[in-house]
Amino acid sequence: GAGVSQSPRYKVAKRGQDVALRCDPISGHVSLFWYQQALGQGPEFLTYFQNEAQLDKSGLPSDRFFAERPEGSVSTLKIQRTQQEDSAVYLCASSLDRDQQYFGPGTRLTVT
Amino acid sequence: GQQLNQSPQSMFIQEGEDVSMNCTSSSIFNTWLWYKQDPGEGPVLLIALYKAGELTSNGRLTAQFGITRKDSFLNISASIPSDVGIYFCAGQLPGTDKLIFGTGTRLQVFP
Numbered sequence: 005g006a007g008v009s010q011s012p013r014y015k016v017a018k019r020g021q022d023v024a025l026r027c028d029p030i031s032g033h034v035s036l037f038w039y040q041q042a043l044g045q046g047p048e049f050l051t052y053f054q055n056e057a058q059l060d061k062s063g064l065p066s067d068r069f070f071a072e073r074p075e076g077s078v079s080t081l082k083i084q085r086t087q088q089e090d091s092a093v094y095l096c097a098s099s100l101d102r103d104q105q106y107f108g109p110g111t112r113l114t115v116t
Numbered sequence: 117g118q119q120l121n122q123s124p125q126s127m128f129i130q131e132g133e134d135v136s137m138n139c140t141s142s143s144i145f146n147t148w149l150w151y152k153q154d155p156g157e158g159p160v161l162l163i164a165l166y167k168a169g170e171l172t173s174n175g176r177l178t179a180q181f182g183i184t185r186k187d188s189f190l191n192i193s194a195s196i197p198s199d200v201g202i203y204f205c206a207g208q209l210p211g212t213d214k215l216i217f218g219t220g221t222r223l224q225v226f227p
Contacts (some may be wrong), residue, residue: 008158018133020184025223028168031153035213037213037214037215039215044220045119045219045220046119046120046204046206046217046218046219046220047159047204047215048119048217048220049214049215049216052213052214054213059213060214061214063214095158095159097158102162104149104161105149105161105215106161107151107158107160107161108157109157109158110157
């Protein structure tokens with residue numbers, strides 16, 4: 005069966021550009037999570053959806069970060085006016101239960 | 117952001133040896149999870165633990181949920197070259213759904 009997929013796998017953006025990162029969760033998974041992973045670190049929570057409702061966005065680092073999941077399936081993480089400190093791997097995870105989260109391969113964002 | 121204390125930071129072992137790593141927190145967790153991450157890939161779930169004191173195995177992997185609910189350990193027996201990677205613990209605080217990850221243990225296995 006298909007796992008979590010993310011696109012693009014790699015994105016290079018010039019500072020100040022807007023980017024959009026896509027996540028396709030496992031079919032039927034209600035919960036969807038976004039994490040940010042800096043080089044050499046563990047993933048850090050950004051935001052969480054249950055169906056189309058964004059229940060927790062406490063980890064979003066600034067108002068330049070915005071996530072949506074309008075139909076309760078595919079989700080998009082948008083970063084406006086990217087800055088160098090936004091360079092990281094952005095991981096998406098989905099879960100059927102509220103604990104066992106399954107991760108996608110991530111999108112590596114490099115801001116130059 | 118908050119990260120759990122995970123040790124050791126890295127391990128270099130010979131094939132066939134057993135490995136042990138642990139994770140500690142100042143907070144109580146409801147769930148502990150262990151993941152393995154290969155370069156360029158997302159974390160892959162290895163073991164999930166739900167109750168204090170629980171001991172769970174998955175093949176050569178064994179993990180335990182600490183009695184105090186503030187720690188967990190992972191053992192790998194008879195290591196093989198494909199065990200190479202970064203191992204992360206992750207905990208779930210009561211009343212939340214997000215995971216808080218450890219700092220990772222990088223494992224290298226030499227033939």
